[in-house]
Amino acid sequence: MGSWTWDEMNLLAIRRLHYHGIHETYDPLRGWDPQSEYERYLYGKFQQIPVSDIALVITQLIQGGQVTKKGPFWTLTKQGAALAYGLCEYDIQKLSGLWQEIFKLAKPRPRPRRVLDIGCGGGLTGLILSQNGFLGPEASYYGIDCDAAALEAGRMLISRNPGATSAISLSEGNALGLPFPDHTFDFVLSKGVFCYLPMRKAVQEAFRVLMPQGYLVVIVPTMQYMLHKAVAALKSFQPRPVIRYSTAVLLGLASFFGIRNPRQSRFFVGETIRGVQKQIEGIPNLKTLFLQRLSVPFLSRPIALIAQKAMG
Numbered sequence: 001m002g003s004w005t006w007d008e009m010n011l012l013a014i015r016r017l018h019y020h021g022i023h024e025t026y027d028p029l030r031g032w033d034p035q036s037e038y039e040r041y042l043y044g045k046f047q048q049i050p051v052s053d054i055a056l057v058i059t060q061l062i063q064g065g066q067v068t069k070k071g072p073f074w075t076l077t078k079q080g081a082a083l084a085y086g087l088c089e090y091d092i093q094k095l096s097g098l099w100q101e102i103f104k105l106a107k108p109r110p111r112p113r114r115v116l117d118i119g120c121g122g123g124l125t126g127l128i129l130s131q132n133g134f135l136g137p138e139a140s141y142y143g144i145d146c147d148a149a150a151l152e153a154g155r156m157l158i159s160r161n162p163g164a165t166s167a168i169s170l171s172e173g174n175a176l177g178l179p180f181p182d183h184t185f186d187f188v189l190s191k192g193v194f195c196y197l198p199m200r201k202a203v204q205e206a207f208r209v210l211m212p213q214g215y216l217v218v219i220v221p222t223m224q225y226m227l228h229k230a231v232a233a234l235k236s237f238q239p240r241p242v243i244r245y246s247t248a249v250l251l252g253l254a255s256f257f258g259i260r261n262p263r264q265s266r267f268f269v270g271e272t273i274r275g276v277q278k279q280i281e282g283i284p285n286l287k288t289l290f291l292q293r294l295s296v297p298f299l300s301r302p303i304a305l306i307a308q309k310a311m312g
């Protein structure tokens with residue numbers, strides 16, 4: 001097992017606990033999924049044990065009750081889960097090169113100055129965009145989410161991470177009634193969120209706040225990803241993720257064949273990008289530029305839709 005310190009183990013284990021399904025209890029040192037690139041990456045980390053400022057922050061949070069331990073099993077508390085989610089998202093988005101691929105496709109000129117992230121979770125996407133020079137000078141990133149715990153965890157992680165060149169502002173808000181006037185943003189993104197929402201309203205709201213010539217980027221998980229997660233959960237005897245991901249696959253199939261639940265769902269759905277595209281086709285001033293299955297590792301090749309609002 002090497003010479004790990006308790007703090008270092010916590011830092012990595014909190015990520016891994018999340019990766020196996022929030023609030024699930026299990027032994028973080030058993031049952032690695034060799035098919036999953038992110039798990040292979042974490043496993044490599046477990047062998048190296050880097051020490052960083054974040055490790056210290058997380059250790060403090062663990063002492064503050066972010067993780068509970070019952071026998072050999074560790075469970076994330078709500079705040080711990082939010083924190084772990086933020087950390088994993090940061091890792092995955094950074095390592096996958098997701099935004100490099102999207103910006104290579106879209107090439108927004110000039111670079112975005114006012115960015116809205118709908119359902120931003122911890123808002124770590126803002127940090128990645130800003131740290132990697134995707135945003136224009138003096139750009140502002142606004143993240144909104146309905147989950148106060150996710151926002152709080154994100155604020156904490158962002159404040160500990162140097163290198164953000166843009167203003168990052170995170171606030172509570174609803175994707176279906178965005179708290180911004182019309183034509184506010186030149187770049188609106190939403191990753192892993194529209195698959196929970198009534199599609200028409202979500203797309204209309206994103207369109208409303210977009211400036212003329214502004215870009216809309218929507219990313220959703222794919223059926224392939226859902227299936228992989230369902231099978232991995234089945235193999236490691238975790239009933240809740242099995243139900244969650246199998247339902248997503250079934251709802252995704254129903255959606256593919258045109259059977260859609262018009263209401264907001266507490267389940268998420270595979271392959272809903274077709275639903276997003278359909279709604280975009282219904283808005284005359286919004287044109288899909290790319291509908292692309294991305295080649296990024298770590299994310300099971302999600303599909304990104306990039307659209308642009310017309311001039312007038």
Ligand SMILES: C[S@@+](CC[C@H](N)C(=O)[O-])C[C@H]1O[C@@H](n2cnc3c(N)ncnc32)[C@H](O)[C@@H]1O
Nearest residue numbers: 089119120121145146147173174175191192193
């Ligand atoms: C799978 S997470 C994606 C988070 C982030 N975009 C990312 O890629 O890491 C889905 C997020 O959508 C948020 N969400 C769901 N419904 C929402 C709504 N109606 N308004 C705002 N946020 C919502 C959830 O709270 C959650 O943080």
